[in-house]
Every structure is written in structure tokens, then in C-alpha cells.
Amino acid sequence: MRFDTLHLDHIGIRVTDLATAEAFYAKLGFLRDPGEFAPEAKACGLVHPTGLRIHLIYNGESADEGNVLLDAPIKRPGYTHAAFIVENMDDLVAWLAGEGIAITEGPVTMGHGRRSVCFIRDPDRNVLEFNEILAH
Missing domain, CATH: 3.10.180.10 (2,3-Dihydroxybiphenyl 1,2-Dioxygenase, domain 1)
Incomplete structure (x- = not known):
């Protein structure tokens, strides 16, 4: 069986604080989509005027080494x-x-x-x- 992928739906970005992240991404033009706010899942959908969507997943914890995929000495998949x-x-x-x-x-x-x-x-x-x- 074959299927066609039509386009990218959204990018999920894990953050530690929803208000701080939402304010930052608002500067880039992303605004909250009220239909994609799911407090029970700790997820908040944002949409750009171009239609590009991101989801802020606000259950992250700060790491001493910064971004654990890029800043830590051992490079993990992700x-x-x-x-x-x-x-x-x-x-x-x-x-x-x-x-x-x-x-x-x-x-x-x-x-x-x-x-x-x-x-x-x-x-x-x-x-x-x-x-x-x-x-x-």
C-alpha cells in the first residue's frame, strides 16, 4: 500500500514556560490558535499568518547543559x-x-x-x- 504525504502539519517545540515561549514566538508572528489549546496535554498551538503552525509543548525542565541535543558533549538522536x-x-x-x-x-x-x-x-x-x- 502507498500513501501521499501532503505537507507538514506543525512542528512541536518543548518549552519550560508557556507564557515566555508564547511571547517569544509572537514576536516571530505566531499567535495562539484557541482551537488548539490543550491544557490537559500541556500543548498550545500557534499559527503564523502564512498558515505555518507550531505546537508549544510546555512540560520541559531546564537542563544545566542547555539544549540537550546540541549543547551536551554526547550527541543524542532527535x-x-x-x-x-x-x-x-x-x-x-x-x-x-x-x-x-x-x-x-x-x-x-x-x-x-x-x-x-x-x-x-x-x-x-x-x-x-x-x-x-x-x-x-
Whole structure:
């Protein structure tokens, strides 16, 4: 049997504090979807005007080593980051500076037509990557 995957539904991001995470992601344009708030599951759905969805899973505990998938000396399997496409990297970089959000790496231009590797971290040290697709 074969099936077709139509598109990505949402990205789940584990956080320690819902209010702090929700305020951070609201700066990026994600707002709470009242129909996807499930306190019993400690999950809160956010939606961007483009239709992109994320779920904040607010049952995390802070780790001394930071992000346990990326910052700990032993690298464990798991999702390391979400990557988003932006229209203009320079606009993003200027906006991040104005918001006081540190860029942890980049941006750099990659050989495959992307100006990418512009990484930031959310308040729980979850990694977000931004890419600009360059005209060929």
C-alpha cells in the first residue's frame, strides 16, 4: 500500500514556560490558535499568518547543559532545529537586532542557492534556522 504525504502539519517545540515561549514566538508572528489549546496535554498551538503552525509543548525542565541535543558533549538522536524560509535575510537580521535576539551563527551564503545558516535560539535554547532562497 502507498500513501501521499501532503505537507507538514506543525512542528512541536518543548518549552519550560508557556507564557515566555508564547511571547517569544509572537514576536516571530505566531499567535495562539484557541482551537488548539490543550491544557490537559500541556500543548498550545500557534499559527503564523502564512498558515505555518507550531505546537508549544510546555512540560520541559531546564537542563544545566542547555539544549540537550546540541549543547551536551554526547550527541543524542532527535530533532535539532526547525528551518524557515524568509523573503529577505537582511530584513530579518535588522529585525533580530532591533528585538535584541542574538544570532548564534551566520548568515552565510551556501552554494546551493540559499543564503542560510542564520540561527537563533528561543528562551529554552531551541534552535531556529532561517533561509533566504536566492534567485538563480
